[in-house]
Amino acid sequence: MIVVTGATGGLGSATVEHLLKRVPADQIGVSERDPAKARHFADRGVRVRQGSYEDPGDSFAGAEQVLLISGNDPAADLVSLHRRAIDAAVAAGARRILYTSQHGAAPGNPYGPSDLHLATEAILDDSGIAWTALRNGAYGPLDQVLGPWQRTGEIAQPADGPVPYTDRADIAEATAALLAGDRSVDGPVTLAAPTAVTFDDFAKIASGLTGRTVNRVILADEQWVAEQVANGVPEQVAQFMLTWYQATRAGYFAESGPLLGELLGREPRTVADRLAETG
Template sequence: MIVVTGATGGLGGATVEHLLERVPAGRIGVSVRDPAKAQHLTDRGVRVRRGSYEDPAALRDSFAGAEQVLLVSGNDPAADLVSLHRSAVEAAVEAGARRILYTSQQGAVPGNPYPPSDIHTATEAILRDSGVAWTALRNGAYGPLDQVLGPWQRTGEIAQPEDGPVPYTDRADTAEATAVILAGTRSFDGPVTLTAPAAVTFDDFAEIASGLTGRTVKRTVVDDEQWVADQISAGVPEQTARFMLTWYQAARAGYFAEAGPLLSELLGREPRTAADRLAAHIAA
């Protein structure tokens, strides 16, 4: 059996949908905080059990019978995510899982200034010491583009801090590739990088946006502290602004620059490009 956590969330839910296209529903289990929210999966024959990273006993029950467990990383900034991930790994081991897969992040290496990298690096170390086979899916950035590009559609300008190349990746492609790995016979040990095949910069985005909209979109580099001050003036809490600044700092330092072919290989087609994602963002 394949058990997926976070199956009512964006990435986990999409992964389960792709799994249902590849394996019988009876081979799929999900571990969710609220089983009522997964009734649509129960109705299709998926085993639904209550489980959360805060409740190891429930996790063990939800993982029972699993050959593989997909741990979708937590995202609560107020939680001790490393401890919660440790509990989840231990529960999977105790339940007898033969392989644990974890949704990590591209650039999850020591020294990356983006704080979530430390969480992923620590979790990968826990997996490495778990005694069972493990795979860390180092996913490329798939969050909404407006989070990193800013309000360029309104202003006609990408006025953000200095950036660097990033292979912005579509979440749907990431979910499909994750399902391919879970359902397939090919083993992936340790960290693997799943990204769009090409990394782009904000200069590239400005050129792409200009072509898509038919108007000139400028790229303006804003000093880090000025950008933080501008964010605060716009009502963004300083802590939030400084957190986001670390992402730009990591990008400019090259931590997200790697782009590899594995995602394309797993999908059997070319993943959506940055231009595809921007076009969809404009159309939304």
């Protein structure tokens, strides 16, 4: 059985949908804090059990593989919670854990979550069972990444560096392919679009798609933080978000690889594909 945590979130839900196309529903289980939210999966034959990182309960029982989707509560001790979930999966007899890590996870990366993912990967390495850390490329909605460029004609963000911005749907499909046994990979692997782009590239692509000039405007870090705060973002959150830009321009997210396309059996969606839908 394949057990998926966080199955009602964006990535987890899409992964389960792809699994349902590849394996029988009774070979899929989900671990949910509130099982009622996964009723739509239960109605299709998926096993739904109550479980959380704090208390996995028996949600991993019978699992051969567990997809552990990383937590995102900034107030929680996520490393400890991940350890508890990993220990529960091992105790349940799972043979492999797949963990959603982060592209560019490396010592010294100024983007805070990198340390969380490295610590969780170390726990997996000590777990005694096979594991895969999916270092997923940045897959946030492009309107969040670029700001209101369609309205302003500008991509006004801090200085950046190359990033292989990736479609979440592609990551979900590739993750399902791994879980379904199409291919087995060990340790940390990069799962990201093959081409890294900058905001300058985005501006050129958007200009070509829309037929109007979209300018790239570089904001000083302090100015960007001040504007975020003026728009209601807590300063601590804005400073945290700034570390993403600092990491991109230091090159931590510049590398990619072919694995995503190999698992999909096709070319992953490009930023031009995605911009065409929003522009």
